Amino acid sequence: MRIGIAATGTVLLLAGASALALGLGAFDAFGALSGRPLLDPAVGRFTGDHAWFLPALAGAAELLALTGQLWLVVQGRAVVHHWWPDLDPETRGRARAAADVLNRDVRGLPGVQDVRVRLTGTANKPRLRLNVSCAGDTLLSEVYGELGAGPVERYRRATGMPDLPVVIRFRPVSERPRRRRRRPRPETA
Amino acid sequence: MAETLVKDLIEEAQGRQQARRLAVREFRPRRASAGFAAALLLTASGGVAAIELLAAALGSAVHPVPGVAPVVDVLRGYAWADPDVLVVAGGVAALGTAFLLAALPGRLRGIPLAGDDPRLAGVIGRAALRRALADAALDVPGIERARVRGLGVLRRGLVVRATTCYRNPANSAELVQRAIGARLDRIEPMHRPAVDVRLGWRKD
Incomplete structure (x- = not known):
């Protein structure tokens, strides 16, 4: 439970901090990145050129969703068994x-x-x-x-x-x- | 004889250690709400992303998940340096920090009781222990008010503030200390907290 919470927190913290750094111009040495739109047209061009990218990303997202569902089921099971024991x-x-x-x-x-x-x-x-x-x-x-x-x-x-x-x-x-x-x-x- | 004695002592120490482990496992905060929120977030974001990405991979121009089309328009219209984006990014980072803080072990839900049975874990609530100790202090003759604080994150020990109706407190502080010690002996917590008695008396 704790590892899952910590992993989610780490990903969110890294994503938020990276977006903040990007917006504040920390990566502007690689080009004017802070002025570019969130959904850059370059992303669309990249996915068009690499046909495998979107299905691979969709698969990763699906795995993430399945992990979340499994985690919800495990937590729900623990709550249910706290009140109704699973015994013969x-x-x-x-x-x-x-x-x-x-x-x-x-x-x-x-x-x-x-x-x-x-x-x-x-x-x-x-x-x-x-x-x-x-x-x-x-x-x-x-x-x-x-x-x-x-x-x-x-x-x-x-x-x-x-x-x-x-x-x-x-x-x-x-x-x-x-x-x-x-x-x-x-x-x- | 001596061998048996040493064996018994070792077994008792092992039993105490295992009992302590069981108590820590049982009384550590579960963080159920944080876990539920994280799992829900993971499921929702992963599910929406998977559906949208699959639709995009199949070449569909339609967004299957309701509400995603306006979000995509907004994402196209904002730049990374926009103040609104920075606020949202800060919010995401703050949420991540909150989850990380929730993942810390935290203090136990109550004060575990001493024991050497590895299959048994007992606990008494912090407030209940403080109340019991305040009652013990009030049993000392002349003590008319007693308040016990402590057992928190910052203050690990106990501070007993007692007030006596006497003008000359004499050894009242020592008596309160003894009464608190005797009550702690009756309860026998796993880790005995340090007790600091501060006595007030009539000055008129």
Whole structure:
């Protein structure tokens, strides 16, 4: 993803900078290029003389368009699999049953108030995502350790995915107002 | 015995390293909108160019894509040195720079938690961590206001601004520091941030 974005950015930056340099007369040493039209008639003459040029350019543009489409499909697939995992019905059923048990187990941990469980990804690259809401002063390190050792491990066993990566996002809930009320001062006589 | 101990230590270190890698992979910003915009731009520009170039290669004088004919007329009428062209060129360069900036790794979406399970990645949001630490500071007797800043791009550490209702703060700053340290111990982030406590007190 990042490489594609960087490549697109580099091409755009180079194109924009070259056009700016051309317009500002940086290449005028090779002739008065900055005064020539954007769609130069010389380009038309060149394509007329070289019959292979336009089809080759069209092929390159088509490849570019296909790459873009493929990239869009890959991104769309990732978004869809984030919400609807691409798993067979049997695994999905096992995961649903295991999620209920996991939900119950996690809520039993000290300080945990709420939990949301979601299995995402594909059969080859699944992910278990947990959103855990807990009290502000929860011993997170302990809850995190216990989660990994107990409930999550049982979930992995139940779904038959021993190497399932698990991503846990903790959301401590603060119940206190940001500013403590000022204590009334003793009245002076 | 000693061999087992060393083996355990090595395995634990490896586990921590792999857990850190998983956390970085999972919590790195996805840049989904930049990726979508780049892919859309690539598809649209490539598709339009391919159709138009194929039509030109086949000797057609008609522009198959609607709206291209006026654009071609405009391109014929403008020179490279025209101010409008320079503005558009600057815009394209700026867009390219924006894409390049979006491709930078960026900071993680939250503070990863310490752990040695390579299949487990935990995170707590920056705002949530700051709130939790402010709550810890407010638990110190005499502290009536606490604000935590930091964990940003420029300021990596934490700055805790606490105000006490006492005229003589005595060791309140140390107590706040201890309370923040204890709360960080309870949360156990992967990289423990430096904490700078600045205490204010009544001057009247």
